[in-house]
Amino acid sequence: MASNIQEKAKKALGEFTKRQLMELDTCSHCALCTDMCPAYNESKNVLHAPGVRTSKLVKLYDKKHGFWTKLFGEKEITEKEIEELAESTYHCSLCGRCMESCPFGFQTHELWIKAREIVDSLEASPENVIRLAGLMDENMNPYGLEPDTRLDWSFFTDLDDAPELDEAEIAYFVGCTTAYKGANHDVAFAICSLLENQGENWTLLGEDEWCCGAPSVMSGKTEEAKKYAEHNVELFESKKIKRVITGCAGCYRMLKFEYPVMLGRKPNFEVMHAVQYLHEQLTTGRLEVEQGKEKIIYHDPCELGRLGGIIKEPREVLAKITSELIEFDEHGVDSKCCGGGGLLQSVNNDMRLNIVKEKLDEAVEKGAEMLVSACPACKLAFVDGVREFKHDIEIYDIHELIAKRLGVSD
Amino acid sequence: MNGTTAALYTFFVETLPYITILVFLVGMFLRVTRWSSAPKDHQNPKMDLVDSIKYVILDVMLFRKTFRRDKLTWLLVFAFHGSIGGILFGHMRGFHLWSASIFDPFGHWMTEFMIHTLPIYVGYTLIITTFLLLVRRFRLEDKQLSSLSNDYIALILLLIAAIVGQGMRLFPPESVPTEIYNVVFIPRLIVLHLEVVPSYHWFHWHVLMTQLFVMYTPFSKYIHILTGVITPAIYGSRRKELGI
Numbered sequence: 226m227a228s229n230i231q232e233k234a235k236k237a238l239g240e241f242t243k244r245q246l247m248e249l250d251t252c253s254h255c256a257l258c259t260d261m262c263p264a265y266n267e268s269k270n271v272l273h274a275p276g277v278r279t280s281k282l283v284k285l286y287d288k289k290h291g292f293w294t295k296l297f298g299e300k301e302i303t304e305k306e307i308e309e310l311a312e313s314t315y316h317c318s319l320c321g322r323c324m325e326s327c328p329f330g331f332q333t334h335e336l337w338i339k340a341r342e343i344v345d346s347l348e349a350s351p352e353n354v355i356r357l358a359g360l361m362d363e364n365m366n367p368y369g370l371e372p373d374t375r376l377d378w379s380f381f382t383d384l385d386d387a388p389e390l391d392e393a394e395i396a397y398f399v400g401c402t403t404a405y406k407g408a409n410h411d412v413a414f415a416i417c418s419l420l421e422n423q424g425e426n427w428t429l430l431g432e433d434e435w436c437c438g439a440p441s442v443m444s445g446k447t448e449e450a451k452k453y454a455e456h457n458v459e460l461f462e463s464k465k466i467k468r469v470i471t472g473c474a475g476c477y478r479m480l481k482f483e484y485p486v487m488l489g490r491k492p493n494f495e496v497m498h499a500v501q502y503l504h505e506q507l508t509t510g511r512l513e514v515e516q517g518k519e520k521i522i523y524h525d526p527c528e529l530g531r532l533g534g535i536i537k538e539p540r541e542v543l544a545k546i547t548s549e550l551i552e553f554d555e556h557g558v559d560s561k562c563c564g565g566g567g568l569l570q571s572v573n574n575d576m577r578l579n580i581v582k583e584k585l586d587e588a589v590e591k592g593a594e595m596l597v598s599a600c601p602a603c604k605l606a607f608v609d610g611v612r613e614f615k616h617d618i619e620i621y622d623i624h625e626l627i628a629k630r631l632g633v634s635d
Numbered sequence: 636m637n638g639t640t641a642a643l644y645t646f647f648v649e650t651l652p653y654i655t656i657l658v659f660l661v662g663m664f665l666r667v668t669r670w671s672s673a674p675k676d677h678q679n680p681k682m683d684l685v686d687s688i689k690y691v692i693l694d695v696m697l698f699r700k701t702f703r704r705d706k707l708t709w710l711l712v713f714a715f716h717g718s719i720g721g722i723l724f725g726h727m728r729g730f731h732l733w734s735a736s737i738f739d740p741f742g743h744w745m746t747e748f749m750i751h752t753l754p755i756y757v758g759y760t761l762i763i764t765t766f767l768l769l770v771r772r773f774r775l776e777d778k779q780l781s782s783l784s785n786d787y788i789a790l791i792l793l794l795i796a797a798i799v800g801q802g803m804r805l806f807p808p809e810s811v812p813t814e815i816y817n818v819v820f821i822p823r824l825i826v827l828h829l830e831v832v833p834s835y836h837w838f839h840w841h842v843l844m845t846q847l848f849v850m851y852t853p854f855s856k857y858i859h860i861l862t863g864v865i866t867p868a869i870y871g872s873r874r875k876e877l878g879i
Contacts, residue, residue: 241674242673243675246669250666271777276779276781330873332678
């Protein structure tokens with residue numbers, strides 16, 4: 226294999242951090258995480274098991290940086306090993322559920338991102354992931370649509386005058402999956418309507434809004450994600466924004482947790498998921514809704530719940546609108562992924578749909594009339610699942626549901 | 636003690652411990668160098684002592700996550716690690732870190748049970764659970780896990796050490812000395828005080844295997860004995876930071 230790939234592999238493997246390396250060395254390959262992994266459970270392919278991924282990574286690391294390389298030199302990483310690592314790394318929804326079964330509590334989400342960086346450096350990323358990186362470069366969003374169409378969603382709603390102010394207290398960061406995917410246009414409209422209803426001084430960013438950078442991170446191009454962080458933060462700060470609100474779980478994690486790390490400083494604004502805003506408004510009495518009796522089941526988006534720590538707020542919000550809130554058997558930090566994350570759709574959409582089917586089956590079995598989540602990628606996965614498997618259940622984003630109940634959106 | 640036994644005794648008890656300690660220290664140095672030469676973490680949470688300790692106890696010592704999902708596997712891993720803990724604790728009496736008199740308030744029967752009867756059952760538990768973990772690994776290999784060679788070596792080494800250790804209890808001892816018999820591994824530092832002199836055959840094997848275990852620790856999965864408290868402590872602090 227080309228020596229430059231070997232050199233690149235050595236460099237990328239050498240970028241495991243102290244903690245990550247300790248985690249890889251500590252992993253006992255006990256397979257206690259395997260049954261928790263939605264991708265493995267779907268495929269039963271050993272390469273998709275999280276513990277197998279750590280075995281592969283340790284083997285590769287030791288080939289380039291192990292104890293014996295000092296004495297006997299490095300070993301060559303084979304093409305088969307690279308292919309297996311790519312297969313393993315991208316058949317993962319980055320849901321972090323393996324972390325919740327690991328007795329050692331490895332921060333697997335970060336480990337798998339690092340693994341994708343290694344795959345990227347080995348030029349072994351799946352074709353669709355490479356294509357996505359190109360689209361990001363061209364249009365600042367992963368869907369390949371022109372930046373000036375970013376606000377087109379508002380044409381399909383009743384939002385007549387989407388505000389784009391020079392300065393405002395609150396900025397609504399719409400996010401690409403909400404702005405460009407038809408199934409989510411109502412979510413954007415609902416959040417805008419709620420902000421308007423509450424009399425907030427708020428603004429959209431319009432075509433100046435760039436992707437949050439999460440697709441770049443998930444493609445193993447963390448360095449490139451920095452430019453999105455820099456642009457968006459500069460934009461917020463130039464508008465003297467005090468609070469950034471987003472309805473997307475992935476954007477929320479990027480803005481709140483990843484941007485400060487990428488930029489090496491804490492931005493001058495607070496980041497809030499829209500469900501936290503709703504919770505704040507409802508608990509302080511600034512917003513009131515009538516309680517109904519619909520049987521609603523709530524799905525915790527992985528990036529919001531397990532990886533973002535927002536678990537009780539959506540439940541308390543939903544408890545205000547229904548007396549019949551039910552739960553999946555595994556919820557909160559243990560919530561099963563819907564398959565909508567980690568770029569799984571672009572790598573293996575059948576796997577994504579089969580993962581979402583399991584969730585839909587359980588929801589229907591429990592007699593839920595509505596399945597509610599708080600993430601556009603989850604909503605998209607559920608909508609695709611219902612379309613594919615014909616489940617008899619309504620899919621809503623929590624903001625849509627509240628706005629509808631308040632009569633501020635259709 | 637005949638000439639060969641005496642020579643083996645000298646090697647296993649008086650020479651090998653120095654090599655063991657040297658290999659262990661060099662291994663730990665290499666391991667720590669491997670970690671310390673890696674780039675710094677920028678995403679580590681601010682450490683919270685209370686939550687760190689809480690998660691180490693719940694997740695590592697009690698295997699809470701495994702208990703919640705699979706009771707049978709929990710029983711296996713808890714009995715395995717519990718028996719190792721029990722055996723290590725028992726050995727500490729031989730090194731005079733505690734005395735049998737701590738059980739005196741519970742009566743003679745309890746003291747006898749704790750220092751002579753229970754250890755035999757704990758030994759069997761370790762042998763059985765180590766064997767079952769090996770079987771589990773074989774069964775899941777290439778289906779749910781992909782072991783490294785040291786995953787097997789570590790378990791096999793432990794299994795042999797446990798079997799020969801149990802052999803010392805079950806086979807007739809060499810003698811019962813009139814006073815405590817001292818096995819001096821390293822003078823004034825590591826001295827084992829024995830009430831009976833076990834069969835030298837089993838004793839030499841046990842001493843060899845346990846020292847191999849110590850030597851192998853820095854280079855193998857045994858390292859989780861040391862690092863297994865660090866990663867869950869970070870996990871605990873991360874959860875605290877997220878407010879979960």
